Amino acid sequence: MEQNIEKLFKTKFENYSQKPPSNLWNKIHRGLKKKYFFKTFTIITSAIIIITTVVLFLGNQTNVINKPEKSDKLIVNNRQIEQDNNIANENIEKDNVSDNNEIGQKVITAKSNVLYVDLNSDSAVLVYKPIENKDDNNQEGFALSPNYGCTPLTVRLENSNTDYEELKWIVNNKEYKNTDIVDVEIDKPGKYEVLLYRQDNGTSFWFYDSIFVEQTPVADFEISETPFVNKKVVFDNLSFDAQNYIWFVNNHKISNEFEPTYVFENAGTYKITLIALNGKNCSDTVYKNVSVEIPAEKIVFPSAFKPNIYGSNGGYYSENQRVNEVFHPVVFQDVVEFEMEIYNRQGLKVFETNNINIGWDGYYKNTLVNVDVYVYYAKGKFADGEDFSKQGSVTVIYEK
Amino acid sequence: MNEKELLERLKKRDSTAQKYLFDKYSALFYGICLRYAYTNDEAEDILQEGFLKIYMNIKKYSGSGSFEGWMKKIIINNAINYYHKDYKYRHYSDIKDIGDVADDIEVDEYDLSHEDLLKVIQELPPGYKQVFNLYAIEGYKHKDIADIMEISENTSKSQYHRAKKILVDKIHNLIAARENNIKNRLANN
Incomplete structure (x- = not known):
């Protein structure tokens, strides 16, 4: 009966119980006592710190600029952020890709109409009003570019009015004082708020x-x-934080699958490109050159292999399996007759098979052989009737 | 002691009630911790931390939903946070060694023990193990796993897929080794 791997683990482990080591309760009991003590200690300490802070704060309150208060004017740059998810889709349909692909860096430009808000209303609800006096320089806040992008992003903040007595930027709880241009480096996703405080002739503004x-x-x-050539290859996808994938072979799109398979029809060097997209206009591109070879012969033997040191597996192997634990030839045409013998340095026959599907797992009489060079003799017949006879050496490598 | 009384006493930090809770659930929770840990020592550490969290946060249990379920969640979250720093690093050298094998596997005739399978789970690389446990055994959805592990839903899916590949491969090896042992024993008799 075929059993699903999930089912196997679920039934075995859903209610799996195992008695923990016997002295664990004592450890927990001791740990609890310590925690209860520290909890009480922390409460008292925090209370002292809070009281001290409040006292200090009240003493210095006059000179502190924090965030805008109800009586301040706050001018907000209003822009339309077009979260156009179609951009990513558009690119998926693209059939060619250039070397300096910059899909991820596409920046949506802001609409520049500036409205402002005042916080004077009693309910403290933000009310958007049009600018009353456009000539008033004080109402020009700052320029910010870009306002939307992908990590890592450098955003330039530029103060638009240089007549001031005091200037302060607050970006993500970080402050920058009396500088007209600030470059902010952002390497984590999220919404970042920028506040600019400017004071001139006794009037203060927040932007x-x-x-x-x-x-x-x-x-x-x-x-x-x-x-x-003509052997199926799987591309192993190791991408992260992506939702969509586009694969290209020599700049021609071949697939949107997570891990496509591909058959190269000619020998040569191919450029494989992968674009990983997150569906939110951000993408990353990687390409690698792969050289595709014509097998020199219809049957090829590897020169070394690494047996499984935990036990013999009986020489079982699968064509698709990439674990190099079993010594076996790679064939580029069907083999109808096959015989292989393997000898050690002393001339002792350590392995023999007449089944092409069974290789040598590095074990002789259920014992792992020594790390050494072994000699193989193989002969047989291809499906087209041609005979073959090969001999060579294979190195067994492993570390215990 | 019924559950209501137990909860009352736990909230008062009654140590008899705490011991009672430990005796009742420690085996089940240790079974969970073993699956998320690399070694039994680490599993013990995780379990200890988890119980401390249950006792310290007992007042936060609202009473709606099963108490056991609430505790399990704490144990699991704690097991995940224990390795949080590890699975943030995404370069695992052994990824390329994964074979392309079928998802299904014949196991009925081989009585694979908990010990065998536990070892196979414990050996999974960081990240893969948590995702496999959460999805296949705990029955979480990829969306929830993504939230807990702070990864994307797609990463969760791909790690699960890879974890399965590794498990199938390892079980194949286990079975092949066992089959061969049996054959050899028969041959030697």
């Missing part, structure tokens, strides 16, 4: 804007064995 940053995915893949 507000925000930045949206999305997580850039990481595109990565691997092809774990040398591809041969």
